[in-house]
Amino acid sequence: EAQVTQNPRYLITVTGKKLTVTCSQNMNHEYMSWYRQDPGLGLRQIYYSMNVEVTDKGDVPEGYKVSRKEKRNFPLILESPSPNQTSLYFCASSEDRVYEQFFGPGTRLTVL
């Protein structure tokens, strides 16, 4: 089954404790991206990757890091989480930015 998986689905952590949210896709897609979704603000892109070893900032990259060492994986790293990073995070993949984005199920992060 074609899918994007994210782990964990739910995470409660404390300020400053480094965390990683994993994302993996099995569709051999070139393009992957991370979004955060907040009430009234819609989906905002954090980082995206056009291909392996190629990543670039989206609209709200501050406080986040990503890596794309393998085509299928695109982890999101919060080196020192803060409460304003409490949000619902989605990973997505597609053949290209203009094509259908396949979204993962989301990770709800709470930073205390």
Added chain:
Amino acid sequence: TQLLEQSPQFLSIQEGENLTVYCNSSSVFSSLQWYRQEPGEGPVLLVTVVTGGEVKKLKRLTFQFGDARKDSSLHITAAQPGDTGLYLCAGAKAGANNLFFGTGTRLTVIP
């Protein structure tokens, strides 16, 4: 500042009514997509429009891309409770590598 503004932000209607959701921008997009998101899930693509003035139909849903490719609308005929969800538009700008999402319209269809 949001690149794509959707209106209305919230919409609650009775089953059987018609409705239109708008997605507006001052920027030109090379293509525009509409997604629906249900609680606890990621957005799922409904349609992609690429040509100014293009109209696409998906059962009771009609999507239109503005002539100038700056706006789009989603019209639902005879809404059903299964249409309930968050509707998101997303645009791709020529020469840009990222996708811009709208603010979303949360639709509730009451049986």
